Amino acid sequence: MSFTSQATLRSAVFTRSTVVTQAALVLGGSAFLALMAQIALPIPGSPVPVTGQTLGALLLGTAYGASLGFTTFATYLVIGIAGAPIFASGGHGVARLSGATGGYLVGMLLASLITGFLAHRAWDRKLRTSITTMIAGEVVIFAAGLIWLHHVAVQSWSWTFSKGLVPFVPGEVIKIAIASTALPLVWRLLPANLRNS
Numbered sequence: 001m002s003f004t005s006q007a008t009l010r011s012a013v014f015t016r017s018t019v020v021t022q023a024a025l026v027l028g029g030s031a032f033l034a035l036m037a038q039i040a041l042p043i044p045g046s047p048v049p050v051t052g053q054t055l056g057a058l059l060l061g062t063a064y065g066a067s068l069g070f071t072t073f074a075t076y077l078v079i080g081i082a083g084a085p086i087f088a089s090g091g092h093g094v095a096r097l098s099g100a101t102g103g104y105l106v107g108m109l110l111a112s113l114i115t116g117f118l119a120h121r122a123w124d125r126k127l128r129t130s131i132t133t134m135i136a137g138e139v140v141i142f143a144a145g146l147i148w149l150h151h152v153a154v155q156s157w158s159w160t161f162s163k164g165l166v167p168f169v170p171g172e173v174i175k176i177a178i179a180s181t182a183l184p185l186v187w188r189l190l191p192a193n194l195r196n197s
């Protein structure tokens with residue numbers, strides 16, 4: 001495990017970074033998050049659906065790195081708040097941020113920063129550290145989500161956990177497995193000169 005700054009997957013693949021490249025990555029990443037958000041399944045009795053958005057945030061934050069990952073997720077939020085139907089199930093507007101799902105969205109924003117920070121330390125290159133990175137991201141997402149859901153719903157903590165965490169556990173385990181295996185695999189497929197950057 002390295003604690004010195006390393007190249008992220010994005011900077012290894014796009015070795016030259018210009019303003020145009022950065023803007024394209026931010027817009028492309030926002031479109032990716034919007035697509036992942038449309039994979040949404042309602043949970044009976046819960047105001048929060050299961051979505052692909054969490055997986056998107058984990059992959060994007062880790063592949064892009066802390067700064068670009070955070071900027072991209074923040075841009076996605078701003079576009080959605082401004083009225084574009086890019087949140088789960090085509091939702092949009094500030095109500096999504098102030099409502100029951102708002103904490104999860106803020107948690108994903110913070111998770112993109114944390115997973116990106118760990119990627120700068122090469123924690124996305126090996127399965128063991130990649131799993132740790134994804135779990136750290138999930139903990140941040142659900143901590144923010146549950147605290148906000150408890151506040152907004154004005155329900156007991158028991159209700160909050162039963163509606164805002166328990167139904168999501170199987171899906172999140174699958175997302176952690178996908179993200180934590182996909183990134184080390186992509187690193188291994190890169191040419192040696194890019195892997196050692």
